[in-house]
Amino acid sequence: MQTHQDLEDLGHALPVLAGAPPTAIEADGTPLALLQFGAIWLPRSVAHAVAVAVLRSVERAHPRLPRNLLALDPAVVHVIPNDLPYGFALAFGREPARLGVIAREAHGADATIRASTRVLVDLLEGRIDSDSLFFRRDLIVSGNTAVVVGLRNVLDREPLLLADELARVLGRFAPASRAIARRLNGWVEALLERVSAAHRVLHPREQDASAMFRAEIDRHRSEIAALTARLAQFEARQKRRDEKSA
Amino acid sequence: MSAGTLELVCPAGTPAALRAAVDAGADSVYCGFRDRTNARNYPGLNFDPEELAEGIAYAHGRGCKVLVAINTFPPAGDTGPWCLAVDRAADAGADAVILADIGLLDYATRTHPQLRRHLSVQASAANAPSIRYYRDHFGVKRVVLPRVLSIDEVSALVEETGIETEVFAFGSVGPMSEGRCFLSSYLCGVSPTSEGACAPANHVSYVESDGRVLSKLGPVTLNAFAPGEPAAYPTPCKGRYLTHGRASYLFEEPVALNALAILPELRAAGVTALKIEGRQRSRAYVTQVVGTFRQALDALARGHAVEPLLSTLRQEAEGGRETFGAYRKGWK
Numbered sequence: 001m002q003t004h005q006d007l008e009d010l011g012h013a014l015p016v017l018a019g020a021p022p023t024a025i026e027a028d029g030t031p032l033a034l035l036q037f038g039a040i041w042l043p044r045s046v047a048h049a050v051a052v053a054v055l056r057s058v059e060r061a062h063p064r065l066p067r068n069l070l071a072l073d074p075a076v077v078h079v080i081p082n083d084l085p086y087g088f089a090l091a092f093g094r095e096p097a098r099l100g101v102i103a104r105e106a107h108g109a110d111a112t113i114r115a116s117t118r119v120l121v122d123l124l125e126g127r128i129d130s131d132s133l134f135f136r137r138d139l140i141v142s143g144n145t146a147v148v149v150g151l152r153n154v155l156d157r158e159p160l161l162l163a164d165e166l167a168r169v170l171g172r173f174a175p176a177s178r179a180i181a182r183r184l185n186g187w188v189e190a191l192l193e194r195v196s197a198a199h200r201v202l203h204p205r206e207q208d209a210s211a212m213f214r215a216e217i218d219r220h221r222s223e224i225a226a227l228t229a230r231l232a233q234f235e236a237r238q239k240r241r242d243e244k245s246a
Numbered sequence: 247m248s249a250g251t252l253e254l255v256c257p258a259g260t261p262a263a264l265r266a267a268v269d270a271g272a273d274s275v276y277c278g279f280r281d282r283t284n285a286r287n288y289p290g291l292n293f294d295p296e297e298l299a300e301g302i303a304y305a306h307g308r309g310c311k312v313l314v315a316i317n318t319f320p321p322a323g324d325t326g327p328w329c330l331a332v333d334r335a336a337d338a339g340a341d342a343v344i345l346a347d348i349g350l351l352d353y354a355t356r357t358h359p360q361l362r363r364h365l366s367v368q369a370s371a372a373n374a375p376s377i378r379y380y381r382d383h384f385g386v387k388r389v390v391l392p393r394v395l396s397i398d399e400v401s402a403l404v405e406e407t408g409i410e411t412e413v414f415a416f417g418s419v420g421p422m423s424e425g426r427c428f429l430s431s432y433l434c435g436v437s438p439t440s441e442g443a444c445a446p447a448n449h450v451s452y453v454e455s456d457g458r459v460l461s462k463l464g465p466v467t468l469n470a471f472a473p474g475e476p477a478a479y480p481t482p483c484k485g486r487y488l489t490h491g492r493a494s495y496l497f498e499e500p501v502a503l504n505a506l507a508i509l510p511e512l513r514a515a516g517v518t519a520l521k522i523e524g525r526q527r528s529r530a531y532v533t534q535v536v537g538t539f540r541q542a543l544d545a546l547a548r549g550h551a552v553e554p555l556l557s558t559l560r561q562e563a564e565g566g567r568e569t570f571g572a573y574r575k576g577w578k
Contacts (some may be wrong), residue, residue, distance in 0.1 A: 072289060126262065129531035132562050135477050135500075137459075145480075146289060146448030153290025156528045157260040 044086065048101040050169065051088060055099040057168045058160065068154040069097045075147040078102065078109035081117040092151070111143035123152075124160055251547055252512065253519035255313070255412060256536045259291045259526055264301045264312075266529040271540030274311040276344060277301065277525065283331040284315045285368060286525040287443045299338045311341035315525075317366035319347045329353050336361045344390065345369075351384040364388040364412070370426055374406040381409050388412055390521060393419055393503065396575045397511050404516035413512060415505040416535055417523020418564045419571050420444075420483050420498060429482045434464045445481040452480075476500065476566040500565030506542055507556055508573060513546070531562055 042050070059066045074093035081087065089109065091098040115123070119138060122128045130152050133139035141148050256272035258264035267275045278284025280292040293301060302312045314335035320328040328350050335343050336358040343361060345351050346368035354363055367390040371377045380386040388410035391400060395413075404411050420427065427444070431437040434449035445463050453460045461469045461480040468485035470493075471477050478484045478500030486493045505512060505520070512520070520543075522535050538559055542552040560566060 068290065126266075126529050129528045129534070129562060131527055131564075132531065135564055135566055136561070137471070137474065137477055140452075140459075142452055142454070144448065145450040145452065146446065149447040150289030152528070153260065153288065157262050157290075159262060 044101055047086075051099050051101055053169045054165050055097060058158075058165050059097070061165070061168065062158045062160070065154065065158050066097065068157060070094060072150045072154065073147070075110040075144065075151075076108065077147055077151055078106060078112040079120060080104055080112060080114045081120055082114060083117050090151070109143060111141065111145065111147040113148060114140040114142075121162055124155060125162060126156060126159070252509070252517060252543055253412075254536065254539055254543060255519050255521045257522055257525040257527070257532060258301070259286060259288075259524075260529065261293065261297045261301050263525075263527075263529040263532045265304055266532045267536050268305050268308050268310045270533050270536035272310055272536050274313055274341070274519070275301075275305060276313040276315050276521075278315045278317075279331050279334065281327055281331070282443075283318055283328050285317050285366075286315075287318075288447065288526055291526060295334050295338060298334070298340070302339050306339070313342045313344055313364060314338075314340045315344040315366065316350065317344050317346040317368045319368075320350065325349065325353075329357075332358065332361075342387070348384075351380070351386070355384045359385075362387050364390060366390055367392055367414075374403060377403065377407045377409065381407065388518065394572050397508065397515050397573050400512070400517060400573075401515035410518035411516070412519040412521050413505075413517050414503055414523055414571075415509075415512075415520035415539065416559065417503055418479065419501065419503045419569065420481070427483075430463065433466050433482055445479065450480045478565050499567070501567040501569045502559075502563035502565070503571045504559060504563065504568040505570065505573065506539070506552055506559070508570060509542060509546055509552060511573075527562075534562055535559060 069092040072093040074091075074095070076089055076091045079088045079090065085104070087102050087104050087106065089098075089100045089102045089106065113120075115133070115138060119128065119133060123130055123133070123139075130139060134141070253273040254271065255274045255276060256267040256270075258267050258275040258277040264275050264277060277298070278286060278292050279298070280294055281287065284292065286292070298312075298314070305312045314331075316328060316331045316335065318328075328347070332343055332345075332350065332354045341362060342364050343354060344364045344366045345354060346366035351363065351365075354361060363384060363386050365371055365377070365380050365386045365388065369380070369389075370392050371380060371389055372392045372394055377386075377389050380389065386409065389407070390412045391403065391414075393414050395403070400411065400413060428437040430445045434446065436443055436446050436449070449464050451462045453462065455470075458470045458472055459477070460467050461471070461477070463480050463482060463485075466482075466485075468480050468482065469478060470486070483497045484495065484500050485497075487496045489496065503523070509520075520539065522532075522539065524531055524535070538555055542555050545552050545555075560568060
């Protein structure tokens with residue numbers, strides 16, 4: 001099992017890269033691209049330092065967050081994005097929180113969360129509901145569920161925006177990072193579109209049939225719900241008539 | 247809110263969820279303190295007194311009421327935390343307290359006579375004599391009805407009792423033994439009725455096995471989900487049990503109540519308020535569900551149909567399925 005000490009925070013001594021006032025990065029997927037760019041191209045020690053700086057910055061901007069993390073039982077949670085080459089370990093509870101970058105196969109967590117980077121960022125920013133993801137199996141949790149529930153509840157109390165947090169950390173470098181990330185986003189989107197187009201060419205029937213099938217099911221569901229509601233109204237009306245005539 | 251409209255009562259597990267509910271169009275929000283005095287006692291959830299006061303200020307500033315749920319049952323010799331919770335709710339300026347225990351109702355009536363009292367669903371009052379007893383002895387202004395009643399039965403209760411009724415409109419459903427469910431305590435010693443937590447997360451685990459995910463409560467495997475199969479909460483009532491060699495949902499299927507399609511009937515039945523379940527859910531859920539119901543109620547008030555909204559919330563539903571629950575009593 002990992003401890004707070006094991007997650008010796010490499011970036012603790014590094015100052016936050018401040019200098020210019022924080023510049024918000026638009027919520028247009030740029031933080032996601034920044035994350036992916038950082039994960040792929042930055043040395044792990046630098047990524048680690050950035051992760052630590054982001055945590056400290058978040059704690060300063062949201063002073064209730066460290067207090068609420070301290071109130072939880074001590075635990076280490078591994079967060080493993082499906083599409084990044086490594087994951088993150090967050091230790092919290094009774095001591096100041098520690099964040100570190102870990103290998104995807106790392107052991108020793110009390111609980112592990114696995115999902116795509118996009119899903120994890122959306123969760124952090126409160127745009128999607130973790131229970132709904134769980135019902136759909138888009139979020140995989142293993143280990144001690146209480147640890148994850150507690151962490152989810154504490155994070156969900158704060159209006160976190162990764163773009164703002166990254167901008168605070170990057171300070172005067174935020175605009176340049178933003179430009180790089182936008183360029184990356186453009187490349188990634190173009191690439192995805194090409195892959196998708198190729199897939200459509202290779203499997204046209206499957207794509208069309210699947211979309212049509214889903215639309216058809218949705219249409220039938222709506223119709224059934226509407227008919228059920230109308231039937232209930234008729235039944236209620238008939239019942240009132242019966243009662244009157246009786 | 248004008249006469250004939252339904253009050254939208256929304257869940258707030260955290261201050262952020264409270265703000266989300268208010269912003270999405272709640273008429274009232276309900277919340278609880280960070281302890282076992284309320285039926286959603288989960289780690290990281292709920293309000294301390296300072297957060298409650300801030301939340302009330304935020305809600306009142308936007309014309310929204312705050313109801314404080316203190317709806318578990320104090321054990322013998324330990325009523326202090328429950329009485330303190332009532333005092334704190336009153337001090338913070340809550341619009342009402344939602345209570346279940348008869349002794350606590352008595353305490354609130356004597357100590358804070360001006361504080362409005364609602365009867366929690368946990369009290370399980372489902373017939374007219376019972377509701378009238380709470381009304382007459384403790385000045386209860388509103389009863390939250392258990393999810394065991396058909397619309398006709400709700401309508402009859404409204405007529406017979408003459409007090410406000412609040413009914414569930416969306417959220418997970420259990421085996422409908424509100425306030426009397428100790429099922430999870432057989433597996434982990436804790437229940438929603440006593441400690442405010444059903445199948446507490448520290449007893450829950452998920453294990454991958456042969457491509458399936460097993461959900462376990464303590465040492466007992468409750469369910470096994472094949473790849474792609476919608477999952478359910480790991481509560482004993484929604485376990486899939488083997489009988490005669492066949493696995494099936496014996497007590498309750500993973501499904502969510504959704505009354506969007508029957509809002510006109512509930513309104514016609516004389517219901518005062520609609521309750522959205524889910525204080526344990528995230529602020530994203532609150533925004534989505536409250537926003538959808540706000541749209542539906544506004545459409546209803548204008549005489550428009552709500553049909554276009556009917557499939558909006560399926561993604562938020564447990565097991566990805568929805569039901570009218572007891573309102574239709576299809577099993578009769």
